[in-house]
Amino acid sequence: AQRVTQPEKLLSVFKGAPVELKCNYSYSGSPELFWYVQYSRQRLQLLLRHISRESIKGFTADLNKGETSFHLKKPFAQEEDSAMYYCAPEGNTGNQFYFGTGTSLTVIP
Amino acid sequence: ETGVTQTPRHLVMGMTNKKSLKCEQHLGHNAMYWYKQSAKKPLELMFVYSLEERVENNSVPSRFSPECPNSSHLFLHLHTLQPEDSALYLCASSQEPVATNEKLFFGSGTQLSVL
Numbered sequence: 001a002q003r004v005t006q007p008e009k010l011l012s013v014f015k016g017a018p019v020e021l022k023c024n025y026s027y028s029g030s031p032e033l034f035w036y037v038q039y040s041r042q043r044l045q046l047l048l049r050h051i052s053r054e055s056i057k058g059f060t061a062d063l064n065k066g067e068t069s070f071h072l073k074k075p076f077a078q079e080e081d082s083a084m085y086y087c088a089p090e091g092n093t094g095n096q097f098y099f100g101t102g103t104s105l106t107v108i109p
Numbered sequence: 110e111t112g113v114t115q116t117p118r119h120l121v122m123g124m125t126n127k128k129s130l131k132c133e134q135h136l137g138h139n140a141m142y143w144y145k146q147s148a149k150k151p152l153e154l155m156f157v158y159s160l161e162e163r164v165e166n167n168s169v170p171s172r173f174s175p176e177c178p179n180s181s182h183l184f185l186h187l188h189t190l191q192p193e194d195s196a197l198y199l200c201a202s203s204q205e206p207v208a209t210n211e212k213l214f215f216g217s218g219t220q221l222s223v224l
Contacts, residue, residue, distance in 0.1 A: 034151055034152075036151070036152065038213065043154060044154070044213060044223065046151040046152070049151065084211070084212055084213075088152075102212055102213070104212070
């Protein structure tokens with residue numbers, strides 16, 4: 001099974017502070033991983049995917065095969081970053097799929 | 110593991126078959142969702158049900174027909190699918206469909222292959 005783990009259910013940081021949301025995966029091969037975000041009163045939406053190696057809204061995520069991690073980082077948190085964040089593997093591989101349980105980020109003004 | 114159970118885990122069907130995907134949640138939630146994840150693509154929201162009423166339908170072809178007989182069960186009826194419909198179908202639930210930082214609970218998905 002493809003499993004991702006988000007160890008933090010809740011995370012609070014002050015505005016302007018760096019933020020890192022952790023995601024670890026536990027399967028071999030070359031995973032394709034995504035970060036999704038759900039802002040207050042909005043639907044779940046894609047934030048970024050590792051294969052594109054892009055920065056969205058100041059967030060980046062690097063796949064670290066040695067540590068089997070895909071942590072989401074932003075150097076300076078903003079209040080509008082407060083949301084639920086989910087890490088997820090690409091699921092259409094025939095394996096059982098496990099979405100991350102989500103991390104609720106609160107940015108304190 | 111999350112309280113959302115999907116069956117079957119794997120399904121192979123021909124284009125003329127009729128099959129159904131089932132989702133069940135034991136969390137007492139009022140909203141349930143169907144998502145589709147195609148190969149190398151992010152999730153696509155298909156349907157949203159709130160208190161057994163469909164509140165969102167994102168331009169999904171009629172060969173996909175959802176059913177929500179009660180707040181704990183959600184079905185996706187499949188009929189005359191196309192090979193491009195092969196994907197992972199994920200069910201999710203939440204306490205309410207739209208609320209502050211509403212947490213989604215996902216099932217483990219049904220891997221569908223259309224031949």
